Amino acid sequence: MPAHIPAVVFVGGGPRTAGVLERIAANRREVFSGPLEIHVIEPHVPGSGRIWRYDQDPGLLLNSTAVDITMFTDESVACEGPASHGPNLVDWAAGVVDGSITDVPDFPRSLYDQLRSLTGVTFPTRQLQSQYLEWFFRRTASSLGRSVTVHRTTAAAVSRTNDEASPAGPLPPGQHIVELASGRALQADVVVTALGHTDSRPDAASAAWAGFAERHGGYHAAPSYTTDVDYSPIAPGQDVIVSGMGLAFIDLLVLLMEGRGGRFVETHDGGLRYLASGREPRLWAGSRRGVPYHSKISATLRGEAPGPLRFLTPNSVGALLERHGELDFRGHLWPLIAKEAGYGYYRELLTGSPARAAMGWDEFAARYSDLDWYSAAREELVAAAVPDAALHLDLERLDRPFTGRRFAGHQDVQDAVVEHIEHDLALRDSPDHPETLALFLALLGVYMEVGRVVPPERLNARSQQVVHGWWHGFFSFVDSGPPPHRLRQMLALHRAGLLQFLGPDVEVTADESTGLFHAGSLRSGTSVAAKALIEARLPSPTVARSVNPVLESLHRNGLGAEQQLLTADGIHSTGKLLISSQHQLVSAEGRPQPTLFGVGPATSGWGAGAFARPGTNAAPFRENDALARNILTAVRDLAAQESTTMPTEPAAVGKN
Numbered sequence: 284m285p286a287h288i289p290a291v292v293f294v295g296g297g298p299r300t301a302g303v304l305e306r307i308a309a310n311r312r313e314v315f316s317g318p319l320e321i322h323v324i325e326p327h328v329p330g331s332g333r334i335w336r337y338d339q340d341p342g343l344l345l346n347s348t349a350v351d352i353t354m355f356t357d358e359s360v361a362c363e364g365p366a367s368h369g370p371n372l373v374d375w376a377a378g379v380v381d382g383s384i385t386d387v388p389d390f391p392r393s394l395y396d397q398l399r400s401l402t403g404v405t406f407p408t409r410q411l412q413s414q415y416l417e418w419f420f421r422r423t424a425s426s427l428g429r430s431v432t433v434h435r436t437t438a439a440a441v442s443r444t445n446d447e448a449s450p451a452g453p454l455p456p457g458q459h460i461v462e463l464a465s466g467r468a469l470q471a472d473v474v475v476t477a478l479g480h481t482d483s484r485p486d487a488a489s490a491a492w493a494g495f496a497e498r499h500g501g502y503h504a505a506p507s508y509t510t511d512v513d514y515s516p517i518a519p520g521q522d523v524i525v526s527g528m529g530l531a532f533i534d535l536l537v538l539l540m541e542g543r544g545g546r547f548v549e550t551h552d553g554g555l556r557y558l559a560s561g562r563e564p565r566l567w568a569g570s571r572r573g574v575p576y577h578s579k580i581s582a583t584l585r586g587e588a589p590g591p592l593r594f595l596t597p598n599s600v601g602a603l604l605e606r607h608g609e610l611d612f613r614g615h616l617w618p619l620i621a622k623e624a625g626y627g628y629y630r631e632l633l634t635g636s637p638a639r640a641a642m643g644w645d646e647f648a649a650r651y652s653d654l655d656w657y658s659a660a661r662e663e664l665v666a667a668a669v670p671d672a673a674l675h676l677d678l679e680r681l682d683r684p685f686t687g688r689r690f691a692g693h694q695d696v697q698d699a700v701v702e703h704i705e706h707d708l709a710l711r712d713s714p715d716h717p718e719t720l721a722l723f724l725a726l727l728g729v730y731m732e733v734g735r736v737v738p739p740e741r742l743n744a745r746s747q748q749v750v751h752g753w754w755h756g757f758f759s760f761v762d763s764g765p766p767p768h769r770l771r772q773m774l775a776l777h778r779a780g781l782l783q784f785l786g787p788d789v790e791v792t793a794d795e796s797t798g799l800f801h802a803g804s805l806r807s808g809t810s811v812a813a814k815a816l817i818e819a820r821l822p823s824p825t826v827a828r829s830v831n832p833v834l835e836s837l838h839r840n841g842l843g844a845e846q847q848l849l850t851a852d853g854i855h856s857t858g859k860l861l862i863s864s865q866h867q868l869v870s871a872e873g874r875p876q877p878t879l880f881g882v883g884p885a886t887s888g889w890g891a892g893a894f895a896r897p898g899t900n901a902a903p904f905r906e907n908d909a910l911a912r913n914i915l916t917a918v919r920d921l922a923a924q925e926s927t928t929m930p931t932e933p934a935a936v937g938k939n
Contacts, residue, residue, distance in 0.1 A: 287925055288318045289918045292461045292471040294438045294833050295478040296325025297332025298893035299883050301420040302354060302903065303477065306911030308426045309356070310364040314915035317922055321431045322469055324438045324461070330420030331413040334479050339510045341393070342537045343409045346530060346579060346765050349373035350403030351896040352412070354419045359898045362908035369422075371897050372415050376401040386421055387414065404581070406766040416894075437464040440836035441474055441879075459878070464832075473917050475880045475910075476843075476860070476868070479893075481831040482507060483822045492793060492800070492816060499798030501814040506822040509534040517564050517815055519543075524802040524811060525568040526791055527819035528575045532568060533765045533773075535819050539564060540776060547772055555771050557779040566776075567811045568819075569785030569804060573685055573696075574703050575773065576764030582717040586635030587644070589627055589724050593652070595619040597736050604741055612746035612754065616737060620729050621656040621678055625665075627725030628676045632669060632718040642668035676722070682757050685787045685806070696807045700784040701777065704770050712767035723762050730758050731902040734889030740864070744848035744855075750889070751857055785809050791816060824885050825858035834860070834885060841871035842879060846887040859887045866910045878917055882910055 293300045300323060307321075323329055327336045345352070355369040356362065370378055376398045378384035390398070397411050424431040444458040461469045485493060489505040496503035502523075504512050509531045517523060517539070525532060541547070544560030595616070603615050610616060629651070633644040640647075647668045654661040665675055680686065684703055690696050710716045733754075739747065776782040786807025793800055794812070803810025826838045826845045837843030837860070846861040847854050862868055863875035866888065870876055882888060888906070895901030 286318075288320050289472045289921055290320040290322065290470060291473040291475065291914060291918065292322045292324065292459075292469055294324050294441070294461065294474065294476045295332065295883070296323040296327075296329035296420070296433065297477070297479050298330065298335060298354065298416050298419075299479065299903075299907075300325075300332075300475075300477040301330050301416065301423055302356075302893060302907040303475070303882070303911050303914075304427065304431070305354070305367060305419075305423045306356065306364055306908045307915060308423060309367055310908070310912050310915055313364075314912055315919040315922070317919075319427075319430050319918065321427065322434060322461075322471070323431060324434045324436065324463065324469075326435060326437050328413070328417055329424075329433050330417035332416075332479055334508060335409060335413050335416055337410050337413040339409055340538055340542055341408060341410055342541050343510060343534055344406045344766060344769075345409060345412055346406065346763060347896075348403060348579075349376070349401050349405050349407050352407075352415070352894055353897045354416065354894050355897070356904040356908060357897055359900045360904045360908070361900055362905050363912060364908045369419075372407060372412065373401055373403050373405075375415050375418070376411070384418070386425075387418055390414070406579075434463060434465070434467075434469075438462070438833045439464050441476075441833055441842060442836070442840060443842070444470060472921050473878045473880070473914055475882070475914065476833060476837070476885070477882050478831060478834070478885050480508060480821050480884055481824075481829055481834065483825045483830055484828040486823075486825075486828070489818060492791075492818075495793040495795070495800075496814075496816070499795075499814070501798065501800070502816070504817040506818045506820045508821065509538065509819070512817075514539060519562045519564065521564045521815060522811060522813040523564045523566050523815040523817060524785075524791065524800050524813050525566050525817045525819050526570065526789065526802070528568055528570040528572070529759070529820060530576065530763070530765065531819040531821060532575065533769050535817065536566075536769075536773065536776065536782075539566070540772075540781065547775060555775040557772070557775040557781070559779060559781065563781050564815070565781055565783070567783045567785055567802060567813065569787070569789030569802060569809075571788060572683060572760070573784070573787030573789070573804070573807070574700055575770060576760050577762075578707050578711040578764055578767040578770050580711045580720045580723055581767060582711075582714050582720050584631055584635060584717050584720055586631045586633070586717070586721075589630075589721065589728070592623055592728060592732055592736075593626060594622045595729055595732065595736060600736050609743050610737065610741055610746060611743055612749045616733075616746075618656045620733070623729050624678065624722055624725045625656065625661075625676050626651065627728075628718050628722045629665070629668070631721030632674065635717050635721075639671060639674060640668055641670050674718070681761060683787075688806075690786060690807045690809075693809045696786040696804075696809045697777070697784055700786070701774060704774055708767055708770055726758055726762050727896075727899070730762070731895075731899065734902055735905065738864075739887070739889065747846075747848055748855065748857070751859070783809075783811070785811065823858055826860055826885070827856070827858070829885075831885075837868070842876065843868050843881070844871045844873075857887060860885055862886045862888055865913050866906075867913075878921070880910060880914060880917075882906065 327333050349372040352372040356367050358366045439462040442460050444460045459471045459474050485505045493503045502516050543562040633640040711719050786804040789804045791802045799812040800816045801812050843860045846857040846859050860881050862881045866880045867875040868879040868881050
């Protein structure tokens with residue numbers, strides 16, 4: 284009887300799967316070098332998947348520059364597997380242009396022009412990024428020989444294959460069946476859910492607004508990936524309430540403004556003016572903070588180079604665990620994170636811009652290291668070292684810029700938001716303030732490391748909510764904002780009368796008597812009534828309400844459970860698939876399952892994207908390597924079990 288070849292099925296074929304596959308290829312020699320079948324289920328082009336696919340508006344950009352994008356696990360990554368070498372996005376583009384990289388399709392002229400003009404500081408289009416990701420997938424699949432089969436369809440369900448009612452009938456214990464929308468069923472020894480951002484049925488509030496809009500002939504867009512929403516019912520000149528001012532809002536501006544024929548032109552004084560097509564609506568935008576995400580940074584460091592984390596370290600966290608047993612994010616971890624951010628910020632300020640300092644860095648660093656972030660002594664040290672109070676780092680003000688601000692009316696709100704954006708651009712899109720880049724790098728370093736040095740299971744329940752909520756939101760607000768020119772375009776749209784700001788703490792209600800949505804802020808005093816409402820954000824992860832059939836089936840049949848947190852207010856669900864520290868899906872009975880794995884935003888893992896900056900010991904690459912080794916270990920163990928249970932034939936006896 285021929286030996287069984289283990290089969291690994293990936294549900295989802297975007298960049299996260301591509302990264303894990305590359306790590307499987309890198310680790311096979313050491314962990315499991317036997318035959319292996321790999322199936323990738325992805326309805327879109329593998330490598331780019333849904334979110335990064337080519338088929339989207341050509342005006343949509345990444346919020347990272349080309350030099351900061353790689354899919355390769357370089358020597359900086361602290362992992363057990365070997366490093367891999369390959370080009371970042373800008374080097375890949377140069378290789379395509381000069382012919383040294385050949386495994387690429389024939390590009391349309393517009394995309395080839397982008398390749399030729401790409402520089403390290405370019406914010407590339409998502410269409411261009413899709414080609415890099417798809418090339419990486421093809422390269423990785425090729426390195427695995429004929430092991431990889433791609434199924435351009437959707438996975439419909441995952442079930443236990445030793446269930447007599449499964450579509451394939453009874454199969455060996457421990458195996459699974461993955462049903463495809465095409466009607467085929469795959470037998471799998473190991474299943475990996477590697478889904479990106481998925482859609483879900485609206486929550487109660489969104490569902491109520493959708494019903495309200497339908498009853499009154501209005502328009503409502505629930506949280507979704509912006510480019511997949513149909514905005515065609517929105518009429519030219521129509522007032523539209525937009526709830527949310529993050530990256531989805533930036534994409535929305537592209538689609539509803541330039542996407543409808545308008546264009547930006549430079550003025551003689553170096554400013555920007557928007558020339559409307561007449562097809563644009565008028566947007567009224569607000570959010571909790573009342574301002575857009577901070578701009579990406581164009582400055583370069585002048586001072587001492589950043590080093591490893593000094594305060595949020597395994598030793599410091601271990602000491603806290605010994606003292607407290609369970610950690611509180613706000614009380615125990617945030618002071619260390621803030622101290623790391625301040626250390627990086629002031630190091631650059633004092634060593635890179637010494638004219639702004641009244642104290643040498645060595646003295647400052649020695650004294651700073653011994654002080655608590657929230658101590659009066661630290662504030663006194665900063666005041667003595669940096670005379671200009673405007674340069675003092677205030678993380679609370681950075682997070683909520685309008686805290687304590689009272690507005691005199693609508694125009695005051697407009698002026699305040701415009702002033703905030705202009706000040707942000709003056710700091711971040713200028714060579715004069717490299718300390719903003721130092722802060723960016725310090726927070727990025729913490730974000731990439733916190734999942735490694737802080738065991739999630741040792742956080743109290745409230746803190747796990749904070750990590751997935753406030754901390755991720757704060758990091759995104761400060762470090763994951765748009766290119767600076769997008770904020771300049773936002774200001775131009777405001778001057779053109781096509782964008783109004785509602786201010787902070789915006790609330791939306793619906794008035795049955797008028798059939799209108801109402802949005803306003805008690806703090807700002809600004810309000811508007813409109814028949815259209817757009818919730819400009821991605822949907823929150825929710826396994827129970829997911830419209831993804833695999834997530835729904837995992838939840839229904841008990842193979843996957845939502846993460847539940849017990850707090851003083853009761854039991855709360857994060858909406859995410861609960862995974863173990865080994866990335867194994869935890870069943871409804873609370874047991875990690877050794878042949879079911881999960882990774883990505885739909886899971887309870889820390890999560891840190893799918894690609895990253897080169898040379899940064901990037902968390903997603905560490906995670907990819909660990910997951911790949913766990914998958915190969917599971918396959919190796921299954922193969923070993925099979926070899927010990929296979930019946931043996933008596934040896935043939937030859938004649939003398």
